[in-house]
Amino acid sequence: RRPHSLLARDSMSLSAEWCGVPPRAPPSRSLASRGSSAATGGRVAWRHPRAAAAASPRCRPSALEVVCARKPMRLSNNKKKAKQEAAKRGKNKGGGGGDGSMSPQQRVNAANHEARRWLGQHFLIDQSVILDAVAAADVRAGDRILEIGPGTGNLTVELLKAGATIDAVEKDRSLADKLQDTFRDEETLTVHQADFLKWDVRGAFRAASNSRGERSADVDDVDDVDDVDEKDASIDSRAKVVANIPYNITTDILKTLLPMGDTFGNMVFMFQEEVARRLIKDEAGNSDYRPMSVRVHYYSTPYYIRPVTAACFDPPPNVESCLIGFRPKRPEEYLPLNGTERQFFAFVQACFAQKRKMLKNNLKAVCDEETIAAAYEALGKPEKTRAQELTMPEYVRLFNFVRDRGQARAEALAAGQNVNAQKSVASSGDDDDDATLRKPTKKQRETSEKVRRATSRLVAQAVEGNRKEAAEQPRSFKSE
Secondary structure, rough: OOOOOHHHHHHHHEEEHHHOOHHHHHHHHOOHHHHHHHHEEEEEEEEEHHHHHHHHOOOOOOOOEEEEOOOOOOOOOHHHHHHHHHHHHHHHOOOOOOOOOOOHHHHHHOOOOOOHHHHHOEEEEEEEHHHHHHHHHHHHOOOOEEEOOOOOOOOHHHHHHOOEEEEEEEEHHHHHHHHHOOOOOOOOEEEEEOOOOHEEEEEEEEHHHHHHHHHHHHHHHOOHHHHHHHHHHHHHHOOEEOOOOOOOHHHHHHHHHOOOOOEEEEEEEEEEHHHHHHOOOOOOOOOOOHHHHHHHHHHEEEEEEEOOOOEEEEEEOOOEEEEEEEOOHHHHHOEEEEEEEEHHHOOOOOOOOOOOEEHHHHHHOOHHHHHHHHHHHHHHOOOOOOOOHHHOOOOOOHHHHHHHHHHHHHHHHHHHHHHHHHHHHHHHOOOOOHHHHOOOHHHHHHHHHHHHHHHHHHHHHHHHHHHHHHHHHHHHHHHH
16 A cells, blocks of 8 residues: 555646646756766666556656667678678578579579688689680580589589589588589489598599590400591590689699599699699799699699689689699609609708708708709709709709619618628638637626626525515414
C-alpha cells in the first residue's frame, strides 16, 4: 500500500493533466553537466509524464532518462571493402553447375567463399586470360592436365570443354568439397584435397608414364614406318600443367615440377610480373640473374605469354601478374654434369653467396686459389668477374672443371698415401730390433700407468668382496 500523501500528490498531478495544464518542463542543466555527458558518449532524453504513466501507472513518472550509448566504430579500408564484397556476393548469390553457363565472376559469387590471404587466394575472373592460358598450353582432347589450386573452377571449366583429363589439387577443404559437388557428374575430373608440396606427384602420374611407354613400344614394333602417321608422331604425349598458383610458393613448385621433364611437356603458370621477367632472362651481366634462373634454364626453356592486370582477380592482388610458360627438357637433353644435380645447384648457390663480391672470393669456400685461376683461364673470363656474369652453360663448365680438378688431386693424394704406407711397412720390418731398444714416450708411459692403477683398483675390490663374503657365512649359519 502507498502512503496517503503520495496518493494525494498523484491525484493532484492527474487532475492537473485532465484540466489541460501543460506538463512541467525538465529542470535545466548546467554547462558542466552537459559537457561531462557528451564526453562520456551519453545522451539525455526527456519523457512526457503521461507516457511514463501509461507505461507504468503505479510508478511515479520520471522527468529525465539517461541512456549511455557506445560510440560508432570506425572500420578500416580493408574491412569496408570486405563488407561491400560480402554484400555484393549476397545479392548475386545463386545456383549453378559446371556446365560453363555462368561467367567467372558469377561462379566466384555463387561459391560464397571469402578469399584467404594466408593461402594466397586470388580468383581469376577474366575470361580472356583463362582462354589464353588454355591456348598457350595447347590443351587437346585426351591430354592429362595437372591443375594446382583450382579455386572456384573457372579454369577447370575451360579445360573440361577442351576434353582434358584433370587432376586438381586444392588445399582449401571447403573449396575442394564445393568443386566435388559442382563437378560430381564429370568423370574426367579428380579433385585431390591436399597440400601440393606434400602431394606425391610422381606417384599420381606414374600410371600415365607407363601407358605412354607402352604406346611407344607398340610404335617401335611396327615394321613399316610409313604406317605411322607423322602428325601423331610429332605430338608430345607427356602431361601438362595449367595453374593459377599462389605467389608465395612459386619457387617450391618450380623446384618440384621442372626436373620432371619425362612426365610433363608444357607448363603454364600465373606468376608475379617481376619474378617472371627475372626468370626468363638469360643474359650475362644482368643484375636480376639469380641461382633460380640457372635452375630454370638448366631444366627448361621459359617463355613469356601475356601480362595480367590486378583487375582480373577477385580480390585483386597488390602486384601486377603475367602468364609464363615452361617447356621442360627430357633428362637426355640435360647438359652432362661431373656429379649429381644436387651438387651442381649447391655449387651455384655458393657462387651467389655474396653477389656484391667477385666470383673468385665466393669460390674460395669451394676450392683453392690455383683451381680458381685455372678455371678462369679455361673459361676465358677476367679475374673481376661476378656471379651474375656467367650463363647457365658456363656454370656447367665451371662446375665440371672444379670437380675434375678436385678428383684428380684426391686421386693423387690417395696414391701418395698408399706409397708412404708401403714405405712405412717396409721400414718397420727392418727396425723391429731397434724398436725394442727404444724408450717409451711420455704419452705411452701415462697410458700404461692409468691401466696399472685401474687394474690394481679392480683387484683390491675383488679381494675386499671375498673377505666380506667369508665374514658373512658364519653369521648366516648361526642364525639358522
